[in-house]
Amino acid sequence: MRQFTMRVPVIDVNSENLTEVWPSLVLAVKSATFVALDTELSGLGDRKWLNAKCVEERYKAISHIANTRAIVSLGISAYKFLPSTQEGNCMKGDKPCTNREKLQCDFAMKYMVQTFNISVLCQQDYVVEAEALRFLVDHGFDFNKQYSQGIPYDKGEDMTKLSLDKPGIRSLFAHIILSQVPVVFHNAFVDLGFLYENLYATLPASLGTFVSDISEIFEAGVYDTKYISEFVAHFPASYLDYVFHKSLRENSADGGCPHVELTFPKYPAQQTSVTYRSCTAPDPSRPLPHPEILKVMRGLVCDNFASHGWCIKRRECTKSHDIDLILDCEDVVTKKRRRYRKRKHHCEEDQSTKGAQCLPDTPHSSTEVMNSTVECRDDQRNGAEAGSLCKQKKMSPEDRTFGLNGANADQSEESKEPESREILQTISEKIAGVEDLSKPQAIYTNGNKGHRAGFDAFMTGFAMATFVARYGSALSSGHKNKVSLSDWGLEELVNKVCLSGKSIPMIVTKSSYCKTSKQHTEKLEILRSLPL
Known part of the structure; x- marks a missing residue:
């Protein structure tokens, strides 16, 4: 590292x-x-x-x-x-x-x-x-x-x-x-x-x-x-x-x-x-914010600044212009997509070897592509010999805006690891101590250096x-x-x-x-x- x-x-x-x-x-x-x-x-x-x-x-x-x-x-x-x-x-x-x-x-x-x-x-x-x-x-x-x-x-x-x-x-x-x-x-x-x-x-x-x-x-x-x-x-x-x-x-x-x-x-x-x-790059091995917390944090980001690097409101903008927050959100999305591809691969293997039924790789319409994501979980966690269970999860409008693809849908085992629980507790305490969530400085600085x-x-x-x-x-x-x-x-x-x-x-x-x-x-x- x-x-x-x-x-x-x-x-x-x-x-x-x-x-x-x-x-x-x-x-x-x-x-x-x-x-x-x-x-x-x-x-x-x-x-x-x-x-x-x-x-x-x-x-x-x-x-x-x-x-x-x-x-x-x-x-x-x-x-x-x-x-x-x-x-x-x-x-x-x-x-x-x-x-x-x-x-x-x-x-x-x-x-x-x-x-x-x-x-x-x-x-x-x-x-x-x-x-x-x-x-x-x-x-x-x-x-x-x-x-x-x-x-x-x-x-x-x-x-x-x-x-x-x-x-x-x-x-x-x-x-x-x-x-x-x-x-x-x-x-x-x-x-x-x-x-x-x-x-x-x-x-x-x-x-x-x-x-x-x-x-x-x-x-x-x-x-x-x-x-x-x-x-x-x-x-x-x-x-x-x-x-x-x-x-x-x-x-x-x-x-x-x-x-x-x-x-x-x-x-x-x-x-x-x-x-x-x-200038310091964040520790690549650090646990990223839990998807539920990320969803709250995502609401603090100025969309125009995140996309183009400028905001017409300048200092009067009540949302965050912090690049680290923007990139953290993207990193969570990237890691979730990697997990999805990995699970999809395992799902296809289970389908070929055990006859499990999975959802089609591609939905029937572009609307379905935008409004859904596939999550596969292996029932063998509990020792059962059943195949993989796949279910469809709807995306919220704010998730589609930032490409989160239903980030809060994945309550995987890795979210229960000590590191993830620690960052979840830390950020939860920060959010709980803020009366007005429109003040992004509560979690991240505003990035105006x-x-x-x-x-x-x-x-x-x-x-x-x-x-x-x-x-x-x-x-x-x-x-x-x-x-x-x-x-x-x-x-x-x-x-x-x-x-x-x-x-x-x-x-x-x-x-x-x-x-x-x-x-x-x-x-x-x-x-x-x-x-x-």
């Missing part, structure tokens, strides 16, 4: 300490296996245009928004892979594991991680939306600090001669480009548009030209963890908090598949610019690291000193950007029908001519 607990340091970077932090910031980018990026923005305009059916219209909307709004904070998390004595491979004896053998392997993929939360201030006038301001303030963003200590930058074309040695947000972005390090985003389309307009050059007129430019700017590849979580991992939800916490739990699961281990630099205690945030670009970038990078462990192939024995994501054979994941509401991603590749923009070509030539 692996217990996964980490205390994540995040360096706050502003105009007052940029010079001091600059050498370590540049070195972290240059030596990274991949860099995860996240932006906090002054607004996103009308969301309906960002979700337009035509992708070209979406791009025009992003171009307008990026031109009129600004980046207020930039998060960078640099992940550096640390090869082991086995050359970073998942090994069986003296040979790399095959993909099938990797499923039974418990190999640790280790990374050194450095994370920076950079406060920036655009020097041109820009729009600050009331909704964006409320969101950022609700999640702990300090606008006073941003306006007083934000690192200044100019949008669009460079207003001054760029120097890679001079600390600045545009020169940092130039280092990311020139280092040819893979970049990772969560929901990359908007971030790419804002980074291009704010830190590179004026956005081109057409989507095709923009995509061609991006494919050359980030030659090592663009990775989108939202696309991976939706289309490859098939997570039930794909917002960043959910993806991170689910990845954290799966990474700490006992046995099977390579897993991720992180180390962080040790910063002096007197370094006040470093803040820490603790702040929303910062730096930690969001770290969460994005961690999710990517777990996806590499799950879907990557073994490194070749003769890999370079600096390992890149492409060394793991991730062709299925690279340069595919999630488009909300679309069944296919946007492919980031240079088209034979669209040339790169003239301003990009000139800009890239200037960057490559600068001394490193």
Whole structure:
């Protein structure tokens, strides 16, 4: 069993300490296996245009928004892979594991991680939306600090001669480009548009030209963890908090598949610019809440937040936005489905060997599928030689909403184990001591621990690291000193950007029908001519 607990340091970077932090910031980018990026923005305009059916219209909307709004904070998390004595491979004896053998392997993929939360201030006038301001303030963003200590930058074309040695947000972005390090985003389309307009050059007129430019700017590849979580991992939800916490739990699961281990630099205690945030995955072997208690807990969850990661009521919402509660409910459902499949298998065996009568595998209609579930119990618990007894159990509407499939129907023997009785008693006492069950903090915290670009970038990078462990192939024995994501054979994941509401991603590749923009070509030539 692996217990996964980490205390994540995040360096706050502003105009007052940029010079001091600059050498370590540049070195972290240059030596990274991949860099995860996240932006906090002054607004996103009308969301309906960002979700337009035509992708070209979406791009025009992003171009307008990026031109009129600004980046207020930039998060960078640099992940550096640390090869082991086995050359970073998942090994069986003296040979790399095959993909099938990797499923039974418990190999640790280790990374050194450095994370920076950079406060920036655009020097041109820009729009600050009331909704964006409320969101950022609700999640702990300090606008006073941003306006007083934000690192200044100019949008669009460079207003001054760029120097890679001079600390600045545009020169940092130039280092990311020139280092040819893979970049990772969560929901990359908007971030790419804002980074291009704010830190590179004026956005081109057409989507095709923009995509061609991006494919050359980030030659090592663009990775989108939202696309991976939706289309490859098939997570039930794909917002960043959910993806991170689910990845954290799966990474700490006992046995099977390579897993991720992180180390962080040790910063002096007197370094006040470093803040820490603790992350702990629940013990995988702990007993989950009893189905009867789960049903009560389920009523405390905000459905909209559980599905999409946002709630229009924000702090006024009386229901829980706690990711652990949401995932606990899902874990109970998953374990119940596994028990159901196991019992169904035993039921089929009994039917073939003892002639027991079981219900059909598939109900006659889709309504029956939604409104019923089959539960098989073996009468041989009492020593009888009768076959299996199967009965049909109706689902409640709230169970169907969350997919609990009649979670309270199963009063199995395992619920009588000491551990299950203990957690049942503990949570029952919590519920009994609460007069108003609409207060979710009675059982779980509300999960509002702040929303910062730096930690969001770290969460994005961690999710990517777990996806590499799950879907990557073994490194070749003769890999370079600096390992890149492409060394793991991730062709299925690279340069595919999630488009909300679309069944296919946007492919980031240079088209034979669209040339790169003239301003990009000139800009890239200037960057490559600068001394490193």
